[in-house]
Each structure stands twice: as structure tokens, then as C-alpha cells.
Amino acid sequence: MDDQISLRVTRYRPDKDAEPSWQDYDVPLREEWTILDALNHVKNELDTTLAFRWSCRMGICGSCGMNVEGEPRLTCATFLADYAPGPVRVEPLGNFPVARDLVVDIEDFMEKLPRVKPWIIRDEEQPVDDGEYLQTPEELDAYKQFSMCINCMLCYAACPVYGLDPDFVGPAAIALAERYDLDSRDQGARERLDVLIEHEGVYGCTFVGECTRVCPKHVDPAGAIQRYKLKAAQQSVKAFLLPRALR
Amino acid sequence: MSDLLYRRPISVWWWTRKRSYFLFVMRELSSLFIAWFVLYLLLLIRAVAHGEAAYDDFLDTAASPWLVAVNLVAFGFVVLHTVTWFSLTPQAMVVSLRGRRVPAAVIIGAQYAGLAVVSALVYWLVTR
Amino acid sequence: MRFSIYPFIWLAFSGGGVMAAIFLPILAFLFALAIPLGWVDPPTYDHIAAVAGHPLTFLVLLGLFPVILIHAAHRFRYTLYDGLQVKHKGLVALLCYGGALAGSFATLVFLGNALTA
Numbered sequence: 001m002d003d004q005i006s007l008r009v010t011r012y013r014p015d016k017d018a019e020p021s022w023q024d025y026d027v028p029l030r031e032e033w034t035i036l037d038a039l040n041h042v043k044n045e046l047d048t049t050l051a052f053r054w055s056c057r058m059g060i061c062g063s064c065g066m067n068v069e070g071e072p073r074l075t076c077a078t079f080l081a082d083y084a085p086g087p088v089r090v091e092p093l094g095n096f097p098v099a100r101d102l103v104v105d106i107e108d109f110m111e112k113l114p115r116v117k118p119w120i121i122r123d124e125e126q127p128v129d130d131g132e133y134l135q136t137p138e139e140l141d142a143y144k145q146f147s148m149c150i151n152c153m154l155c156y157a158a159c160p161v162y163g164l165d166p167d168f169v170g171p172a173a174i175a176l177a178e179r180y181d182l183d184s185r186d187q188g189a190r191e192r193l194d195v196l197i198e199h200e201g202v203y204g205c206t207f208v209g210e211c212t213r214v215c216p217k218h219v220d221p222a223g224a225i226q227r228y229k230l231k232a233a234q235q236s237v238k239a240f241l242l243p244r245a246l247r
Numbered sequence: 248m249s250d251l252l253y254r255r256p257i258s259v260w261w262w263t264r265k266r267s268y269f270l271f272v273m274r275e276l277s278s279l280f281i282a283w284f285v286l287y288l289l290l291l292i293r294a295v296a297h298g299e300a301a302y303d304d305f306l307d308t309a310a311s312p313w314l315v316a317v318n319l320v321a322f323g324f325v326v327l328h329t330v331t332w333f334s335l336t337p338q339a340m341v342v343s344l345r346g347r348r349v350p351a352a353v354i355i356g357a358q359y360a361g362l363a364v365v366s367a368l369v370y371w372l373v374t375r
Numbered sequence: 376m377r378f379s380i381y382p383f384i385w386l387a388f389s390g391g392g393v394m395a396a397i398f399l400p401i402l403a404f405l406f407a408l409a410i411p412l413g414w415v416d417p418p419t420y421d422h423i424a425a426v427a428g429h430p431l432t433f434l435v436l437l438g439l440f441p442v443i444l445i446h447a448a449h450r451f452r453y454t455l456y457d458g459l460q461v462k463h464k465g466l467v468a469l470l471c472y473g474g475a476l477a478g479s480f481a482t483l484v485f486l487g488n489a490l491t492a
Contacts, residue, residue: 014251070264097252105252160268163257164457194377203381206453207335208271226339229385236382259460272458278450281395284403285440285447285478289485291406292436295427296488299420309411318407325403329396358396366401372426373405373418 003029005080006087007038009050012098020098023047029084035075036064039090039102052102059216062152066102067091072157072214094157095166109153112169115195116177121188139184146179146224148217155211155221161204168204169196171211171221178224181231193232202228277328280321287318333358384449391446394439427489436486441479448475 004026012020025046027038036054043050054064057076064075069089080088096104126133155171162168177196181189196202205225212222258264262272294305308314336358337351409415418426426432448471455461455471 012253014253020253020255094255097254099252160261160271160457163261164460190376197377197379197382199381203379203385206275206457207339208268209335209338210267210271212338213267220338223338226335227341229382230340233382233386235376236379237386239376239378257460262458272454275450275454275458278447278454281399282444282447282451282474282478284399284407285443285482287407288402289440289478289481292427292489293485295420295424296485302420302423306411306417309407310413315408315412318403322400322403322408325395325399328392329400332392332396362397362400365397369398369401370405373423374415375422 003084005029005038005084007035007042008087008089009039009042009102010091010098011050011101012092014100020092024087027080029081029086031081033080035066035068035073035078035080035088035090038080038088039075050102051100060150062150065093065152065154065157067094067157072154074152074154074216077216093153095159095163096153096156106153108166109151109156109170109172112173113151113176116169116173116192117188117195118173118176118180120180120183120186121191122185123187133185135184142184143179143182146175146182146219149175149179149219149221150217152216154214154216158210158214160208160210161206165200165204167200169201171205171225172219174202174205174228175219175221175224178228181228193235196228197232197236202232205229273324274327274331277324280324281328283317283321284325329362333362387442387445388449389446391442391444391449395443395446398439399443424489427486428491430490433486433490437482440482441475444475444478444482445472448472 005028007025007027008022009025010020011017011023025042027033027041027046030037033041034057036057039050039052039054043052052064052066052075054076055061056063059074059077062074065072066075067073067090068075068078069083070091072094075090090102092098092102092104096106096108099105149172151172153172156162159168159171162170174196177192180186181192202225205222207222207226209222212220215221262268291305294301309318333355337354340354342349342354405415410417452467452471455467456464461467
């Protein structure tokens with residue numbers, strides 16, 4: 001195919017520019033190419049100065065998230081030909097500060113994720129000699145969907161609440177908290193609840209639902225958040241009505 | 248900010264740029280019209296408490312074109328609230344019956360059934 | 376477990392949302408459209424007064440209207456914050472929940488008057 005398509009890409013040089021600008025590149029319109037392939041063509045053949053993140057190129061590492069035509073997408077999972085005749089706008093992942101060109105600063109998410117303690121919490125660790133913690137297929141199914149998160153942060157880019165209030169803990173962090181709460185091996189639900197019961201926690205969410213729509217792994221963070229709201233409310237009512245029973 | 252990161256501003260019109268965002272804001276705006284109907288029903292009750300003349304006056308005002316237009320729009324928003332609320336419930340709540348997860352369609356259907364029952368009851372109460 | 380007011384606000388919001396979804400369509404349809412436009416015969420005054428003044432009506436609407444108003448106030452408050460990016464957060468909260476409170480009080484007064492009328 002001799003066809004070409006134009007990529008309109010954000011450029012931002014922190015030492016030189018006051019604000020981002022656009023640069024256009026003409027790339028071959030290959031039917032099997034993804035946006036990531038097109039970006040790599042630019043970097044290899046047209047302009048080595050273009051900066052962007054990528055790694056596995058197969059939708060499992062979560063590195064290549066960007067806004068393509070305004071939609072948060074994994075560029076390795078988005079086909080170039082779908083945007084013919086173009087031009088295709090490629091911008092840094094939404095709602096995050098731009099560090100350079102298409103690279104965003106993800107420190108905010110890196111700070112929020114450990115806050116929800118996304119690991120198995122036990123009151124007491126079983127001795128290694130007692131063997132592994134056993135889990136039935138049904139117990140796995142209870143949390144499996146939420147364990148599929150690849151931390152790509154497309155959900156944060158889609159969430160208007162996060163965009164308007166960066167204090168919001170955000171969809172992926174809450175979905176991962178739910179993943180561990182629902183894990184039969186975990187005993188840390190109470191600790192996570194104390195973090196998420198606040199306004200910047202689950203109750204900042206207004207159930208827009210965009211996070212679920214853009215998630216490439218079908219995690220359904222919106223569903224996780226609403227379930228968490230109900231769970232937290234049930235716990236609060238219980239604690240309010242029977243404080244002594246819980247002590 | 249002294250760092251060299253660029254923070255993109257969010258336009259006040261962010262919700263007009265995507266269909267899903269627009270529908271979301273419309274859904275949230277329904278709250279205004281829901282409050283309006285509570286006020287309207289309270290004014291009706293007040294009129295009834297003030298006697299037959301007040302009740303008749305209320306009905307006459309209610310039939311005036313501008314108020315009907317407002318109420319038509321408001322009713323549209325009430326329907327939007329009901330439809331979106333019912334369709335979101337299965338995503339927000341996991342209901343298990345006998346160890347199996349109740350399908351979303353059943354949850355949604357049950358809500359509409361409840362709506363039908365309540366509507367029939369109120370209709371009968373008012374018009375008998 | 377640490378105490379937070381947010382779960383309780385959310386419960387009121389959710390409860391009000393369910394009540395609004397189930398009760399408002401028929402009430403709005405009947406009293407704002409069908410009866411004023413003559414699609415349905417208006418109830419006689421004696422009948423509507425009897426219904427409005429019934430103790431059961433008093434209890435049901437007293438339970439319904441305030442929680443629906445809280446739902447609407449809560450949702451509208453966030454519409455202003457997110458949709459219009461209104462920055463006076465304290466003032467908005469005061470006006471919204473204050474409005475719901477005023478409406479709840481009005482509910483009590485008007486329903487009470489209908490009861491004794």
C-alpha cells in the first residue's frame with residue numbers, strides 16, 4: 001500500500017517550550033500497523049527526538065497509554081487504519097502532567113497505589129511449612145476480574161472527577177483495593193476501608209462510568225467503586241448501631 | 248509550580264466534547280427537575296389544603312402553556328433519571344441467589360416491575 | 376473503624392434516587408401532565424382532599440419527599456462542582472443542602488395542613 005496517513009503529535013520540550021505544540025508526520029498507512037508502530041516509524045525514520053513510552057507492544061505492560069483522537073487508548077492495541085484518511089491526533093495520556101512530548105508524569109498514581117495496600121494482608125502469616133493458602137475456583141472468580149488491571153491508567157485519563165480534582169484516589173487504585181478485599185486469603189479489608197472511606201476515596205466518585213468504558217482489560221473499575229461504596233456504607237451503619245459488638 | 252511539567256487546563260465545556268460525558272451531565276442535571284417536581288407536588292398539596300377554589304386555581308395554572316412546556320421538559324429528565332438509575336444498578340450491586348449471580352437483565356426487569364406496580368397503585372388511588 | 380459522614384450521605388442519596396426513580400414518574404405524569412391537560416379526569420376535590428389528608432399519605436410522603444430532596448441536592452451540588460467548576464464549594468453545599476432542608480420542612484407543614492384541613 002502506498003497510502004500515507006498524517007499523525008498530528010503533541011511536542012513539548014520542557015527546557016524550550018512554554019506550552020505544548022503540534023507536529024505533523026506522514027507515515028505509511030499499513031493495514032496491520034498500530035498507532036505504536038506508526039510512532040516507532042516516526043522515531044526510526046523521521047524524527048529521533050520524539051519521546052514516548054512503550055514496552056511489550058501486546059497490551060499487557062500498560063506503558064503505551066495515550067490519547068488518540070481524544071480517547072485514552074493503548075497505542076499498541078489501536079489500529080492506524082481505523083483512523084483513515086486521518087489526520088490522527090496523538091496526545092499524551094489525559095489528566096496527567098506532560099513531562100516531554102507524549103510522556104506524562106505518573107508520580108500521582110505511583111503515590112496513590114501503595115496507599116490502598118494492594119497486597120495480601122494477614123493478621124498472622126501461616127508458617128511456610130504449613131504449605132500454601134488454598135483457594136477454590138469460586139473464591140478465585142470472586143476477585144479475578146479486578147486482578148486483570150495492568151496499571152495502564154487509561155481510566156484516570158477518562159475520569160472527569162480525577163481531571164477536576166487530582167486528590168481523588170481514582171478508579172484503578174480502588175479496583176485493586178477491591179481485588180484484595182475480595183481475595184479469600186486477605187484479611188486487610190478494614191485497613192483499606194480507613195483509606196477509602198473518605199471523600200477523596202470512593203465517595204468522590206460520581207459514577208460517570210467512563211473508566212469502565214475505556215479499560216482495555218474489562219476490569220470494570222466503576223462497578224468495583226460502587227460495590228465498595230455499598231460495602232463501606234454497610235460497615236458504617238453496623239459500626240454506628242453496634243459499636244460495642246465490633247470491639 | 249517550579250517544575251517543568253505542563254499541566255493541561257480543563258475547559259469548562261469539557262462535558263460537551265464527548266457524547267458519554269454529555270449524557271452524564273444531563274443525567275446529573277435531572278436532579279434539578281426532580282427537585283422541581285417535589286416542589287410542584289408540595290404546592291399542589293398546599294392548594295388542596297386551602298380548599299376547592301385553590302385546587303381549581305392550581306389546575307388552571309398547571310394547564311397554562313408555559314408551565315406545561317416546563318413540566319414536559321422536566322418529565323423527560325425524570326424519565327432519564329429512572330432509566331439510567333435502573334440500568335446502573337446491576338453494575339453497582341452484585342446480587343447472588345443460591346450461589347449464582349443474578350443476571351443484570353433480571354435486576355433491571357425487577358426494578359421496572361416495581362415501577363409498574365407502584366404506578367398502577369398510585370393511578371388507582373388518585374383516579375378511583 | 377474510623378468514622379466518616381460520607382457513607383451516610385451516600386445512603387441518603389441512593390435511597391432518594393431509588394424513591395425518585397419509582398415514585399416520581401407516575402406522580403409527575405398524573406399531576407403535571409395528564410390531569411392538567413385533560414388526558415385523565417381531574418379527581419373531585421373531595422376525593423383528592425381525602426387522599427392528601429389521609430394519615431398514610433402523610434407518612435408515605437413525609438418519608439419520600441425529604442429523601443428525594445437530599446438526593447437532588449447532593450447530585451446538583453456535584454453537577455455545579457464538576458460541570459460548571461464552581462469554586463465556592465462551601466456556599467454551594469450550604470445552598471443545596473439548605474434547600475433540601477427547607478423543602479423537607481415545607482413538606483411537614485403542608486402535609487400537616489392537609490391532614491387537619
